[in-house]
Structure formats: structure tokens, C-alpha cells
Amino acid sequence: MVTLTIDGKEVTVPQGTTILEAARSVDIKIPTLCYHDRMSPIGSCRMCVVEIEGFAHPMAACTTPVEDGIEVATISDRLTRIRQDSLKLILVNHPLDCPVCDKGGECLLQDLTYEFGIDQVEYSAAKVDRDSQYASPLIRYWPDRCIMCLRCVTACQEIKGIGAISVKGDGYGAQVVTVDADKCQSCGECLQVCPTGALTEDLSRYKGRTWLIERVPTTCTYCGCGCQLELNVQAGRVMAVTAQDGVGVNQGSLCVKGRFGYEFINSDERLTTPLIKKNGKFEEASWDEALTLVADKFSAIKAEHGPGAIGGLTSARCSNEENYLFQKFMRAAVGTNNVDHCARL
Amino acid sequence: MAEIIFSSWGGEVVDNRTKESQDFEPVNTVDLPEYFRQDEAVKALMGWYGLVVRDPETDVVDLSRVYIQEVQSKSCGKCFLCRIGTKVMAETLERICNGQGKPEDLGVLKRLAESIRESSKCNIGQSGPLPILDALEHFAADFESVINAKKSVTAGNYHSKLTAPCMDACPIHLDIPNYVECIKEGRFADSLDIIREKLPLPGIVGRVCVRPCEEHCRRMNIDAPISIKFLKRFVADYELSKGKEPKFVIAPSAKTGKVAIVGAGPSGATCAFHLTKMGHKVTVYERFDEPGGMAAMGIPDYRLPRSILREEVDRIERMGAQFDYESIVGKDVKLSQLEADNDAVFIAIGAHLGTTMGVEGEEENYDGYISGVQYLLDINQGRDPYPEGKKVAVIGGGNVAIDCVRCSFRIEKDDVHLIYRRTKNEMPADAVEIHDAEEEKVNFNYLTHPVKILAENGKVVGLRCVKMELGEPDESGRRRPVPVEGSEFVIDCDIVVPAIGQTMDLSLLEGREDVKTTRWKTIVVDELTKQSDQPKIFSGGDCETGPGALITACAGGRTAAFSIDKMINGESLDYTEDDHFQKFFSKVKVFDQAEDLGLLGGRERKELEMLDPDTRKFTNDEVEQGFSVNDAMAEADRCLRCYRVATIKV
Numbered sequence: 003m004v005t006l007t008i009d010g011k012e013v014t015v016p017q018g019t020t021i022l023e024a025a026r027s028v029d030i031k032i033p034t035l036c037y038h039d040r041m042s043p044i045g046s047c048r049m050c051v052v053e054i055e056g057f058a059h060p061m062a063a064c065t066t067p068v069e070d071g072i073e074v075a076t077i078s079d080r081l082t083r084i085r086q087d088s089l090k091l092i093l094v095n096h097p098l099d100c101p102v103c104d105k106g107g108e109c110l111l112q113d114l115t116y117e118f119g120i121d122q123v124e125y126s127a128a129k130v131d132r133d134s135q136y137a138s139p140l141i142r143y144w145p146d147r148c149i150m151c152l153r154c155v156t157a158c159q160e161i162k163g164i165g166a167i168s169v170k171g172d173g174y175g176a177q178v179v180t181v182d183a184d185k186c187q188s189c190g191e192c193l194q195v196c197p198t199g200a201l202t203e204d205l206s207r208y209k210g211r212t213w214l215i216e217r218v219p220t221t222c223t224y225c226g227c228g229c230q231l232e233l234n235v236q237a238g239r240v241m242a243v244t245a246q247d248g249v250g251v252n253q254g255s256l257c258v259k260g261r262f263g264y265e266f267i268n269s270d271e272r273l274t275t276p277l278i279k280k281n282g283k284f285e286e287a288s289w290d291e292a293l294t295l296v297a298d299k300f301s302a303i304k305a306e307h308g309p310g311a312i313g314g315l316t317s318a319r320c321s322n323e324e325n326y327l328f329q330k331f332m333r334a335a336v337g338t339n340n341v342d343h344c345a346r347l
Numbered sequence: 348m349a350e351i352i353f354s355s356w357g358g359e360v361v362d363n364r365t366k367e368s369q370d371f372e373p374v375n376t377v378d379l380p381e382y383f384r385q386d387e388a389v390k391a392l393m394g395w396y397g398l399v400v401r402d403p404e405t406d407v408v409d410l411s412r413v414y415i416q417e418v419q420s421k422s423c424g425k426c427f428l429c430r431i432g433t434k435v436m437a438e439t440l441e442r443i444c445n446g447q448g449k450p451e452d453l454g455v456l457k458r459l460a461e462s463i464r465e466s467s468k469c470n471i472g473q474s475g476p477l478p479i480l481d482a483l484e485h486f487a488a489d490f491e492s493v494i495n496a497k498k499s500v501t502a503g504n505y506h507s508k509l510t511a512p513c514m515d516a517c518p519i520h521l522d523i524p525n526y527v528e529c530i531k532e533g534r535f536a537d538s539l540d541i542i543r544e545k546l547p548l549p550g551i552v553g554r555v556c557v558r559p560c561e562e563h564c565r566r567m568n569i570d571a572p573i574s575i576k577f578l579k580r581f582v583a584d585y586e587l588s589k590g591k592e593p594k595f596v597i598a599p600s601a602k603t604g605k606v607a608i609v610g611a612g613p614s615g616a617t618c619a620f621h622l623t624k625m626g627h628k629v630t631v632y633e634r635f636d637e638p639g640g641m642a643a644m645g646i647p648d649y650r651l652p653r654s655i656l657r658e659e660v661d662r663i664e665r666m667g668a669q670f671d672y673e674s675i676v677g678k679d680v681k682l683s684q685l686e687a688d689n690d691a692v693f694i695a696i697g698a699h700l701g702t703t704m705g706v707e708g709e710e711e712n713y714d715g716y717i718s719g720v721q722y723l724l725d726i727n728q729g730r731d732p733y734p735e736g737k738k739v740a741v742i743g744g745g746n747v748a749i750d751c752v753r754c755s756f757r758i759e760k761d762d763v764h765l766i767y768r769r770t771k772n773e774m775p776a777d778a779v780e781i782h783d784a785e786e787e788k789v790n791f792n793y794l795t796h797p798v799k800i801l802a803e804n805g806k807v808v809g810l811r812c813v814k815m816e817l818g819e820p821d822e823s824g825r826r827r828p829v830p831v832e833g834s835e836f837v838i839d840c841d842i843v844v845p846a847i848g849q850t851m852d853l854s855l856l857e858g859r860e861d862v863k864t865t866r867w868k869t870i871v872v873d874e875l876t877k878q879s880d881q882p883k884i885f886s887g888g889d890c891e892t893g894p895g896a897l898i899t900a901c902a903g904g905r906t907a908a909f910s911i912d913k914m915i916n917g918e919s920l921d922y923t924e925d926d927h928f929q930k931f932f933s934k935v936k937v938f939d940q941a942e943d944l945g946l947l948g949g950r951e952r953k954e955l956e957m958l959d960p961d962t963r964k965f966t967n968d969e970v971e972q973g974f975s976v977n978d979a980m981a982e983a984d985r986c987l988r989c990y991r992v993a994t995i996k997v
């Protein structure tokens with residue numbers, strides 16, 4: 003264990019803990035922007051700089067492991083100047099998009115700009131044209147909104163192990179670019195971790211204001227993993243799917259189906275009642291009608307060919323209980339062991 | 348010599364601007380060369396440690412503009428303040444120099460310079476704005492007068508260069524900060540690509556390099572250097588373990604030709620790689636039946652498995668270079684013939700003859716007296732050099748001597764002495780090697796010098812030695828060992844291996860007195876182009892430098908390849924800007940061991956797992972086990988990315 007002081011408070015943490023984690027463990031808040039709980043520290047925003055007694059240079063709290071006996075200060079005029087400068091520089095060419103930005107209301111940049119009271123920027127630099135191509139057509143990249151925190155790049159490389167996007171270019175011209183679009187699985191991990199509106203879901207534009215959306219937690223119905231997700235619901239319609247960091251088996255990750263495959267919910271083509279084919283045409287029917295028909299046909303097949311002539315396939319998209327009941331039904335009611343399960347049904 | 352009128356280099360301000368020249372204070376922190384190239388005097392320097400001005404006419408405002416533009420263009424964009432802040436600074440200075448400056452610009456410059464410096468992630472941002480702050484402080488009047496005059500300044504002539512302490516120390520100047528950063532980010536293939544831009548042998552060099560870079564690693568100033576060498580090995584091994592074949596893109600030069608290379612050692616192989624990449628037709632003539640030179644025949648398998656070596660050279664062959672094994676130039680084919688049949692010849696024959704100690708009995712050629720290189724050659728070819736002998740005495744203090752003693756165990760000779768005339772502190776061998784040999788229980792005889800080889804019936808039976816003590820320092824600064832009178836004693840042994848140095852076998856130059864050699868038998872070539880007096884003949888590696896290190900040999904091969912390519916394309920071999928910077932940085936040091944980084948250190952350097960000394964010593968199994976993925980990434984994360992920019996006004 004290592005003991006240090008942060009803003010005069012003594013903290014004891016295991017070796018290898020970062021200053022940021024140590025501070026959080028005693029509820030000292032250090033501003034962060036690029037840091038994300040699920041990834042190794044990136045160190046791009048420099049908002050988390052702290053001073054360490056005896057060392058001339060401020061250090062980034064998120065990337066610096068603690069040392070025994072160090073005295074850390076998280077607030078000083080110098081640190082405030084640096085943090086303000088970091089934000090001001092980001093704002094040099096950041097568009098005034100908040101009113102039309104899908105992230106507005108839950109944007110980290112917006113929050114920090116507010117917190118640090120940045121009401122004017124005395125710096126300027128010519129704008130550069132950036133390419134807005136992105137790895138996945140399901141995601142829209144707004145290069146002018148991108149602050150280059152590199153959470154997306156890190157998530158794609160580190161969480162997904164894919165590396166479809168990277169940084170290219172030098173200095174002010176550096177940009178997040180697609181290095182290998184073929185590799186991209188459209189998983190939306192990058193979208194999930196982006197702290198700003200630089201990446202937005204592109205199934206539809208202008209999603210609805212975040213503060214009007216209700217987030218309904220549920221389990222993804224696509225496969226047996228059981229990923230936890232939130233349906234973003236506005237006026238009774240699912241507008242988008244998000245996930246909560248650190249929650250469930252998926253910890254915030256989703257795959258392309260879970261994250262983007264929700265449009266079927268409100269689809270016009272979706273079946274809402276059973277259909278029975280009569281005279282070569284499907285006709286709407288009641289559940290009672292449909293179930294009676296199926297039961298009659300099964301009984302007839304069983305009587306004529308025996309129960310072995312019937313088999314059942316169930317689905318990973320059902321719950322355990324449903325799957326249990328299904329096999330019980332096949333064995334006890336139908337009388338066959340011909341029951342299987344396919345993850346893709 | 349024109350004197351320096353201002354310097355803030357290294358934080359020590361010397362301001363002679365208002366003094367008479369006889370009262371000038373000297374500048375001790377930097378040795379600024381007078382000339383960049385022959386016709387270009389160095390008028391001022393702006394760089395990572397400050398600002399130095401020699402010519403009073405220097406326009407510091409314009410210099411600042413050019414310098415910060417260079418910093419901005421080298422910013423990687425991965426942290427906010429440096430990426431955008433240096434851009435704002437560059438545009439502000441551009442405006443000032445265009446006569447459109449405003450008084451408040453100076454405040455903006457200062458504030459930004461401080462914030463960038465204090466908070467940036469790497470040394471580009473941390474050191475970049477420093478000299479601008481010095482300029483703003485000490486040349487404030489110059490800035491103000493440019494702003495007030497509202498006229499644009501005349502742009503001067505400048506040379507700028509990006510470097511880093513490790514990169515500068517590496518003989519082949521690998522882009523270390525970059526390849527290490529890729530490892531940190533988990534982009535191992537990208538890391539290898541960066542290494543292979545210059546060096547085709549990462550698996551070999553990543554195992555046995557003498558690592559001058561690590562001696563100049565700035566992280567040392569706060570805890571311990573980055574494990575640069577083993578990170579290189581890691582990416583090479585990772586690729587191999589995944590069974591991936593690297594893709595080398597052949598990009599033919601405008602004109603391509605035919606080149607003969609003599610010697611398939613590290614130098615010849617590297618030269619072949621680059622020439623092949625540039626589309627030239629290359630034939631490598633090699634005396635032995637396998638490639639690698641001293642890396643195969645000298646360096647033992649437990650340090651460098653032969654499979655790694657062969658694979659890396661085979662890849663060069665698969666790229667299209669032809670290797671003609673068991674063909675001796677000078678005997679099977681004459682040098683003049685090669686010269687006539689090819690557009691150029693690169694001689695990289697290494698240093699393969701053992702040197703003698705000048706000890707009584709040495710000329711007798713007793714059985715059991717074997718030179719170090721021969722001893723290792725036999726062992727590396729799977730032979731016991733002298734099966735009858737069991738007790739070995741090796742003389743020398745370098746890596747070759749350590750290899751000889753450690754190899755002895757591996758041919759089941761376990762009574763092994765090492766004899767060195769100074770103490771462990773003066774030993775030139777790598778400290779890690781010495782440590783490993785100690786673990787394997789070699790008998791170290793320090794402060795001991797051989798005087799006579801004892802023999803019976805023409806066979807070695809012992810070595811008479813004398814004890815030494817350290818006297819006055821000699822010209823190398825090391826204390827000279829002097830014999831202690833009456834201290835003679837005999838080491839009981841039947842094999843004596845002198846491993847005190849090698850020299851060149853220049854028989855291929857017989858009849859070619861036009862190719863100049865030195866009295867140390869090295870081939871004379873231009874240090875930066877590797878061309879000899881005979882325009883078609885180039886040379887590099889051990890036979891140019893004398894017995895040296897693998898990476899230096901590779902660097903020589905690479906340089907020669909580019910020179911040869913230029914020659915074939917009818918371009919001049921004049922020194923390039925890079926060449927001049929190489930010379931410049933031998934004076935203006937890129938690494939300063941005394942630099943106070945002001946950063947918190949204390950992060951442990953990751954070390955490799957090793958095989959157990961008691962069992963490993965009798966096998967040829969590789970002793971050092973490579974990094975795991977996690978260890979490699981954690982080690983790479985320690986790198987401070989010490990890139991820095993220098994701008995010279997000429």
C-alpha cells in the first residue's frame with residue numbers, strides 16, 4: 003500500500019493506483035474529459051493536471067501512478083489557467099452547434115465549458131477542412147465537433163480489439179480517420195464513449211433532445227448473452243439504443259444488432275396478430291383460433307405418424323424460463339425428444 | 348571565431364549583448380558549431396533547451412516564427428494544448444511577422460507558451476514553447492518594435508530537425524518514440540513497420556543490441572531507461588508467433604542497377620534489404636553456408652537462436668535478393684570482376700581474425716590454444732573445438748570473452764576461468780552479460796594478466812599469470828593496470844582462449860592497393876556516404892569501423908544502400924541536410940544526463956524472465972524469455988516521448 007496526501011487529505015491506496023483513482027476514492031473531484039472508466043487512461047485533454055510538491059511540472063492525474071509520500075494539490079491558479087486554456091483551445095473552432103447537436107444536454111464539453119465559465123476565447127486559428135467519412139454508415143462523424151480526445155480510437159483498439167479508426171495528420175491537421183473500414187463491425191463502441199456530439203447515430207438525424215428522452219433499461223433480445231441496454235423512448239417510440247457503462251455482462255458494450263437493430267419495433271411490416279392461410283391467402287386471426295389450429299394439426303400428425311414426426315426449435319432470444327417450458331412441452335405434451343435450440347433464431 | 352552574444356541554453360542565461368567583446372562571458376552549456384555546412388555559418392539556434400544567438404543581426408522574431416511552425420508541424424495531435432496551442436502561437440507569430448501584430452499578442456503568446464509547456468503530454472509540447480518564452484523575456488524590445496513598425500520582416504534561411512535523445516544515440520536512428528508508442532497503443536504491426544523502415548532485423552537486434560539508445564534514454568533521469576531493445580524483440584516475436592509474413596513493398600527507383608555485396612552479416616543483409624526494396628538486383632556473396640556473419644558464427648544460440656536469424660535473413664531472400672553461399676570473394680571470384688560486372692560493390696566482410704596477446708608461447712600453436720572467434724565459430728557450427736580439453740581459461744573483458752566462457756559450459760566444460768587485467772568496473776562487457784556469467788558460476792580472475800602459456804608435448808597444460816594493481820589513469824581515463832611483483836601463479840587449464848579483439852582479413856583486397864585501408868586494417872570510406880576512393884566500391888560494418896556492434900553494422904549497410912542508389916541514379920553523394928544535422932548533434936547534445944525533468948518518476952522498468960542458471964548453462968536454450976503482451980504495453984507506457992525540435996538560422 004502507498005500513502006499520499008491529496009489536497010491535504012491522507013489517502014492510502016494499493017501500489018499502481020493512479021492519482022485520479024486515489025482522489026476519487028476519497029471523493030476529491032478532479033476534472034476529466036478524455037478519461038473513461040472502461041479504458042486505460044489516454045491523457046489527451048490535460049484537464050486532470052495536478053501539482054506534486056517538489057516537482058516543477060504538473061502531471062496528468064489519470065496517467066500518473068501514486069508514489070509513497072507525495073503531496074498532491076488538485077486546485078491552484080496555475081491549474082485553473084491550464085484547464086481553462088485547454089477548454090478555450092478546444093473552443094477555438096468548435097461550432098456553435100449545441101442547439102442542433104444530439105449530444106446537447108449531456109455533453110462533457112458543454113458541462114466543462116459551463117463549469118469553468120468560459121464565456122469568451124481570446125485565441126484564434128484558421129479553420130481546416132476535415133473529412134467527415136466514417137468507418138460505419140450507421141455512425142455520422144462531425145469533424146468540427148470532434149475534440150480529438152481519442153476515446154473512440156482507444157475503445158475500438160482496446161475494448162474491441164479492432165483498430166478500424168486511428169489518428170492521422172500532424173498538429174492542428176490531425177484527425178480521427180478510418181484506417182480500415184472493412185474491419186469495422188459497426189458495433190458503436192466509439193459512439194458509446196464519445197463525450198461530445200462528434201459521433202452521432204445515423205439511422206436518423208436529430209434524435210430528439212436528450213432531456214425529453216426516457217431511458218428504459220432492458221435486456222437485449224437478439225442473443226443469449228443478455229446484454230443490458232436502454233431503450234431511448236420518446237412519445238412511445240424507441241428513438242435509439244444506448245448502454246450504461248459498467249452495467250451488466252456487457253459493461254456498456256453492444257454489438258451492431260443490439261445497438262442499431264431496433265427499427266423493427268415500430269416497423270409497419272411487423273406482425274401484430276396471428277395470420278392463418280385461407281384459400282392461399284393469409285388472413286388475420288385471433289390467438290385462440292390460431293392456437294387451436296396448431297394444436298389440432300399436431301394431434302393429427304402425432305396420431306398418424308407418431309410423436310417422433312414432430313420436432314421443435316427454440317431460440318436464444320427467449321428467456322431461460324421460456325426455453326425450459328418449450329422443451330418440457332415437447333417432451334411431456336408432444337412426447338418427443340426432438341427439441342433443439344439455435345442461437346440465430 | 349564569432350562569439351556568442353546571447354544564450355539561455357540549459358536555463359543558464361548569458362547575455363553579452365551590451366558588453367565589449369573582451370568582457371564576454373563564456374557559454375558553458377552548449378558547444379554551438381560555427382558552420383552547418385561549409386558555406387553556411389550558424390547564426391543562431393532555437394531548440395529544446397533554449398535560445399542561442401551568435402550573429403547580432405539575427406531576427407529573433409522571425410526565428411521564433413519558423414521554430415514554432417516546425418513544432419506545430421511535428422505535434423502529433425494527441426493532446427489538446429500542444430495540438431491547438433502551438434497552432435495559435437504559430438499563426439500569431441506569422442501575423443506579427445507580416446506586420447499585423449497587436450500589442451496583446453505578446454501576452455497571448457506568453458500565456459499559451461506557459462500552459463502548453465506545463466501540461467502537454469510529451470516533450471514536443473513540454474519543450475517546444477520554452478525558447479519562445481526565453482525570446483519573449485530577453486528580446487521583448489525586438490518583438491515590440493516589429494509590432495509597432497507594422498511592417499513585415501524579411502524571412503531568413505533556416506534548417507529544422509526533429510530528434511529525440513534515444514533516436515539520436517541509435518546508430519541507425521530508429522524512430523524509437525514512435526515505435527514504442529505503437530506498442531503502448533497495442534498496434535504491434537504498425538510498430539514493426541516503423542522499425543523496418545530502417546532495420547530489417549528487429550528480432551536479432553531486439554535480442555543482442557548493445558543498446559546505446561538506452562544509455563541516452565531520458566527516462567533514466569527520473570527512474571530507469573525504457574527497455575527499448577526488448578520492446579523491439581517483442582513486436583518481432585509477436586509477429587512470428589502469429590505466423591504472419593511481413594509485406595515489403597518494393598518501390599523501384601527511377602533507375603535500377605546491379606549490386607554485389609560481399610558478406611551476409613548484419614551489414615550486408617541490411618544493405619541487401621534496402622537495395623532490393625529500391626528495385627536493384629542484388630547478389631550477396633558469403634563465405635559460409637549460412638547468413639548472419641558474427642551474429643551466427645560469434646553470438647551463441649542461447650542469446651540469439653539461429654532460427655530467428657535465418658528467418659529474418661530468409662525474408663530478404665524472399666524479397667528477391669540472391670544469396671550465393673560458400674563463395675569467397677578474392678578466391679572464388681575476384682573483387683575486380685565484381686566491380687566490372689556490377690554498378691557497385693558493397694564490402695561488409697566483418698572482422699574475423701583473432702588478435703594475439705603478445706604472451707610467451709603464443710606463437711607455438713599448441714593444441715588447446717584457440718582464438719576466441721575460432722572457438723565460438725566451432726561451437727556455433729556444432730563442433731567441440733578441442734574435445735580433449737576440459738578446463739578453459741579465457742582472456743579478455745569484452746562481450747566476446749563472456750560469450751566464450753558461457754559457451755564453454757554448453758559444450759560440457761565446466762571448469763571455466765575468465766582472466767581480465769582490470770576490475771569488474773572497467774570491464775567493457777555489458778553489465779547484464781557479466782551478471783549472467785556470474786550466475787552461471789564462471790571463475791572471474793580480475794586484476795590478472797597472462798604471461799606464459801605452459802605446454803607439454805605440444806599441448807596446453809596451464810597458464811602462468813601475474814596479479815595486477817591499478818595505477819595512474821591512462822589516456823582513456825581508465826587507471827592503467829601494473830603488475831605486482833612476485834605475484835605470479837599458474838591457472839590449471841588445457842584450453843587457452845584469447846578473446847581480446849579481432850582484426851580484418853583483407854585478402855580480398857590483394858592487388859587492389861587503390862582501395863585505401865588504415866593501419867588498423869579497416870577500409871577507408873567517407874563516414875557519411877560509405878563510399879571509398881574508388882567510386883564503385885563502398886564498405887560498412889566491422890570492416891569499416893573495426894570490431895563493433897550489430898546495429899552500427901546495419902546502419903552502415905543502410906547508408907551504403909542509399910548512396911549506391913543515388914550513384915546509380917546519377918545523383919550526387921553530397922551530404923544531405925540530415926547528414927549535416929548528424930554532425931551538428933554530435934556537438935549540440937540531444938541528451939543531457941543532468942537535465943532536471945521536473946516529473947514524478949518511480950515507475951519500475953519491466954524485466955524479462957530468465958531460465959534458471961543452474962540448468963540453462965548446459966543447454967543452448969534461449970536464456971531470456973520475451974515480454975508478455977501486458978508487460979510490453981506497460982513498459983511502453985513509461986516512455987516520455989522525448990521528441991524535440993531544433994531550428995538553426997544560417
Ligand SMILES: Cc1cc2nc3c(=O)[nH]c(=O)nc-3n(C[C@H](O)[C@H](O)[C@H](O)COP(=O)(O)OP(=O)(O)OC[C@H]3O[C@@H](n4cnc5c(N)ncnc54)[C@H](O)[C@@H]3O)c2cc1C
Binds near residue numbers: 641675699887898
Ligand atoms: C562473439 C561475439 C559476440 C558479439 N556480440 C554482440 C552483441 O551482443 N551485440 C552486438 O551488437 N554486437 C555483438 N558482436 C559484434 C557483431 O556481431 C558485429 O559487429 C557484427 O556482426 C558486424 O557485422 P558485419 O556485417 O560488419 O560483419 P560480420 O557479421 O562479421 O559479417 C561478415 C560476413 O562476411 C563474410 N565474409 C568475410 N570475408 C568474405 C569473403 N572474402 N567473401 C565472402 N564472404 C566473406 C563472413 O563470412 C561473414 O558472414 C559480437 C561479436 C562477436 C565476435
Ligand code: SF4
Binds near residue numbers: 098110198200
Ligand atoms: S459537442 Fe457538445 S459542445 Fe459541441 S455542439 Fe454538441 S453539445 Fe455543443
Ligand code: SF4
Binds near residue numbers: 189
Ligand atoms: S463501430 Fe466499432 S468497430 Fe467500428 S470504428 Fe466504432 S468501435 Fe470500431
Ligand code: SF4
Binds near residue numbers: 148149197
Ligand atoms: S469522435 Fe468523439 S471520442 Fe472520438 S476523438 Fe472525437 S470527440 Fe473524442
Ligand code: SF4
Binds near residue numbers: 421424426468471472
Ligand atoms: S506531440 Fe506530444 S505534446 Fe504535442 S500533441 Fe502530441 S502528445 Fe501532445
Ligand code: SF4
Binds near residue numbers: 512513524527564573
Ligand atoms: S523515454 Fe522514450 S522517447 Fe524518451 S529517450 Fe527514452 S525511449 Fe526515447
Ligand code: FES
Binds near residue numbers: 033034044047048050
Ligand atoms: S482526463 Fe487525464 S488527460 Fe484527460
